[in-house]
Amino acid sequence: MSVLEINDLSIHFGGIKALQHVNLRAGEWEIVGIIGPNGAGKTTLFNCITGFYTPTSGTVSYRGKDISRLPVHKRTALGIGRTFQNVGLVKNATVLENLLTAQHLQVGYEPVAGMLGSPASFAEEARLSERGEQILELLELTDVARSRVADLPYGVLKRVEIAAVLATDPDVLLLDEPGSGMGPEEANDLGDLLLRLRKAFGLTIVMIDHHVPLVTRISDHVYCLNFGEVLAEGPPDVVRRHPDVVRAYLGEEEEPAPVESFAPARPGEEVRL
């Protein structure tokens, strides 16, 4: 049984068909890559999986259970964790505080007990800090544990974000452009890190990235989205060489883009000069 299964998912915003009949499967311990040009609907797909958007039609299933109507926090409780394209962290808190916040569902006392300062809450807080530090150590972030998030550079924050999501104890990790703003070497390191995390935490990873070499290196299966539809899917090397994918990324080989119109060519649309 696949961990995450998206069946015939469509979402429309007014007249804009952001996603149309998308099918996607992620098996246990798989790394699934999603590529596609800007505006293809990749982040929208993530928003449907995490619950920020309710799909117009179709379902999102997690381990065979339909979760399309569950609120976001309940999906997190089931084991779906995600990162954001533009760093989703509490910026006015330290890195360690973010990891404590992210462990919200693992906290073993009630909110009221925490406010009244029950002895159990003190012990639990110590345990949470320890677990946070362990995760930070695993990601080599111990040095910045007590730095404020707003003071840290973007590249570090991308890793802090992964640490914070790991603290929510996910089964499925949805990574929205984890390699953005990284050079080839850093992206390679990121790939190593993700493979290592999958092994350590037993994760299924669904990853959006524009870094095609990174995606093809670590993914078991790749989907290419364009204009809200799955253009191609399959093993990384097959998708990378797929003529439709090449066309979506590079445009038509022979025919240059029309001069009189700035509108992007739609697949199947005839491009005239």
Add this chain to the structure above:
Amino acid sequence: MSTTEDTTRALPVVAPETTTPTKKGRRALSRKASADVVPATPPVDEKPFTPGPYGKAARGFVWGLLAWFVIAVPANVLSPFDLGVSDVGAATEAVIFGIVGLSLNILLGYAGQISLGHQAFVGIGAFTSAYIVTDLQLSFWFGVLIAAALGGAVSGLLGAISLRLTGLYFALVTLAFGAFAEQTLLGIPEITGGEGGKAAPRPTGFDTELRYYILCLAVLAVVLLVDWRLTKSKAGRALAALRENPRVAATYGINVKNYVLIAFVLSGLIAGVAGALLAHHDEVIVGQKFGFRLALLFVMMTVVGGLRSRSGVVIGAAFFALLETGKLLEMVDKPLGAVGFSLTDFFEGTIGLPQEFVALVVGPILLIVTITLYPGGIGQQIAPVREWLLGRRFDPHAGKVEEVTVSDVRA
């Protein structure tokens, strides 16, 4: 897909705690770490700073001085000299305002929700307790308890509205609620005694001014403790996250709606307690007291005191309470009288501003200064001293990093 499943099934699941990264991975990561991990703040000392014997003595002395100032000066007891400003009644009101400030700080500072009708919760608490003690002849403690429960319940209702309306429109709803409560809820003659007001006798054992003051101080201390634990525990962190970014908070597994409601209920609960204390402090409570002016004062004192700063909010609240009753001008005029100057005369004579309007003029000016120059309010100003008193090094820049405090209130 079957091929990938075959290869991945062979992977062992290792518990996170026992995992050690492979050597290669570690090396690769540390290289990366040294390249782009630039700690913006200096690394924290391995051994936390503890003051030496002299440092401890100095801190103890200042704490003692503070305690003397808070307890002895208002009552003019244990005091070698008379400062001539002793007024337990004014000090009690300042403490009660402090409790209200902390209550509003939970909404404004932690949850990022505005309430322009906070005086209504205080009023509901006040009349509930007065009614229970005077008409039902029940105990004062029971009155406080029910006042807290009612304050929390009504505030929770308002919170439920905030889940639908945000920003300016929610602020409008709270404003309307405050006006509605003043005119209707607090105007029911059977409960509130109408124009003449409602008697609210003090509990036995706390019937003198000084004893009642000590009781209020004790309640303030309890509220401070709860607030401290709130910020250091699950609920406080959830509120901080949802204030800044509700989406991120939700992906952390936080039930955003529930926690907004928790903030409203807790805030209303504390406001209800403050209201009960206020009623029995005044001994006769009238509905007109809880007008919009009071709501305005509450918001101003909390923001000027410094959102998310417990000490700042309490000081700001005390400042505004004393300013409102005119006690502050009196206190300032005492020493100034020696040089033949009177601030009261200055306000009333020179610029023609009657004493009862001073707070409404000085408050907004302070509000502007706070928002434009010192977003951390009084809490930011006193941060170095506060940190020193709590046994840390004296750092003149403490509290400086706390940016964005006022602007993030979604209104």
